[in-house]
Amino acid sequence: xxxxxxxxxxxxxxxxxxxxxxxxxxxxxxxxxxxxxxxxxxxxxxxxxxxxxxxxxxxxxxxxxxxxxxxxxxxxxxxxxxxxxxxxxxxxxxxxxxxxxxxxxxxxxxxxxxxxxxxxxxxxxxxxxxxxxxxxxxxxxxxxxxxxxxxxxxxxxxxxxxxxxxxxxxxxxxxxxxxxxxxxxxxxxxxxxxxxxxxxxxx
Numbered sequence: 001x002x003x004x005x006x007x008x009x010x011x012x013x014x015x016x017x018x019x020x021x022x023x024x025x026x027x028x029x030x031x032x033x034x035x036x037x038x039x040x041x042x043x044x045x046x047x048x049x050x051x052x053x054x055x056x057x058x059x060x061x062x063x064x065x066x067x068x069x070x071x072x073x074x075x076x077x078x079x080x081x082x083x084x085x086x087x088x089x090x091x092x093x094x095x096x097x098x099x100x101x102x103x104x105x106x107x108x109x110x111x112x113x114x115x116x117x118x119x120x121x122x123x124x125x126x127x128x129x130x131x132x133x134x135x136x137x138x139x140x141x142x143x144x145x146x147x148x149x150x151x152x153x154x155x156x157x158x159x160x161x162x163x164x165x166x167x168x169x170x171x172x173x174x175x176x177x178x179x180x181x182x183x184x185x186x187x188x189x190x191x192x193x194x195x196x197x198x199x200x201x202x203x
């Protein structure tokens with residue numbers, strides 16, 4: 001009788017021990033699975049962040065080209081301002097957003113002229129990028145401003161040349177000192193100095 005009770009106790013203890021070990025294994029498996037999901041989510045979040053930053057860098061590269069084109073084809077602050085805000089603003093925005101030939105997929109870009117902050121001196125835009133991996137997506141919002149290189153400057157092409165003074169200079173063999181030349185006429189405009197990105201946000 002005692003031997004049967006002893007065997008029964010051993011069986012019960014074995015079942016309890018097995019149950020405890022099984023519970024520990026299940027708990028460990030759940031923790032590992034949970035950690036894997038967290039790691040995967042962190043990876044996707046970081047990956048999407050990098051993708052959005054990469055898109056913004058491509059936008060900046062396109063913007064440099066378009067601003068350079070605007071500089072070369074305008075001479076006054078109104079011409080430059082109108083090119084980026086009025087008749088050609090849609091063309092400008094579409095060219096800046098054009099990244100389909102870069103091999104990037106599952107990305108979208110929204111860009112709009114910011115009328116609230118724009119002036120003749122600084123033209124502002126808001127840019128929203130979205131990157132997506134499966135069902136996980138991430139947004140990046142950033143603002144940019146473009147300085148008008150002709151702001152406050154007189155259009156040299158509209159000034160009349162004083163022919164009589166030129167003739168007098170020729171007759172008197174006067175030599176023009178290069179230091180007296182207006183620096184605005186000889187300084188080249190760097191389009192990179194005109195573009196500023198600010199207020200970067202992630203969502």
